[in-house]
Amino acid sequence: MIGLSVRTSNHDEMSPKTARIEKLWDKFFGDTIIAQIPNILDTERLYGVYSDYRFTGDTIHYTITAAVRVSTLDTIPKGLSGIHIPSQTYAVFDTATGRVEDILLETWRRIWKSSTDDLNGERAYLVDYEQFDGKDIADPLMSRARIMVGIRKDNSAE
Numbered sequence: 001m002i003g004l005s006v007r008t009s010n011h012d013e014m015s016p017k018t019a020r021i022e023k024l025w026d027k028f029f030g031d032t033i034i035a036q037i038p039n040i041l042d043t044e045r046l047y048g049v050y051s052d053y054r055f056t057g058d059t060i061h062y063t064i065t066a067a068v069r070v071s072t073l074d075t076i077p078k079g080l081s082g083i084h085i086p087s088q089t090y091a092v093f094d095t096a097t098g099r100v101e102d103i104l105l106e107t108w109r110r111i112w113k114s115s116t117d118d119l120n121g122e123r124a125y126l127v128d129y130e131q132f133d134g135k136d137i138a139d140p141l142m143s144r145a146r147i148m149v150g151i152r153k154d155n156s157a158e
Helices: 021-030 100-113
Strands: 002-009 045-056 059-068 089-094 127-133 146-152
Touching (some): 021 059
Antiparallel strands (some): 045 127, 127 146
């Protein structure tokens, strides 16, 4: 994946004054970032990739990258970031259809409240991602997405 990244936290995203994710996506679309990315595999799917998790008390800091899939990370344009999606088990959450900010927040809240049993394992906090199909984000009031949450499987029973 190659895209535009920003560092933020759950705490920062709760206030419009410090929130960065919506501004990231506005810049991604407004500055035609996709046109700058080489070796794109699929322009019909966009990704919000969460990585580099760090914990400070009750606050989770992370990097989010608005990205597209590419065939190689050999050439990353200046100002953009490359990220590899690791092979791991993922719990899958499909959002409802609606205003993109609302459906994502509603689904992430559901994920945050999920137990280890609900997730079929403990969150790995390596990489999580949101996947948007082009047709599903063409209308920002009627969007939907799929959220993939990385799971660390408990191998102690094997």
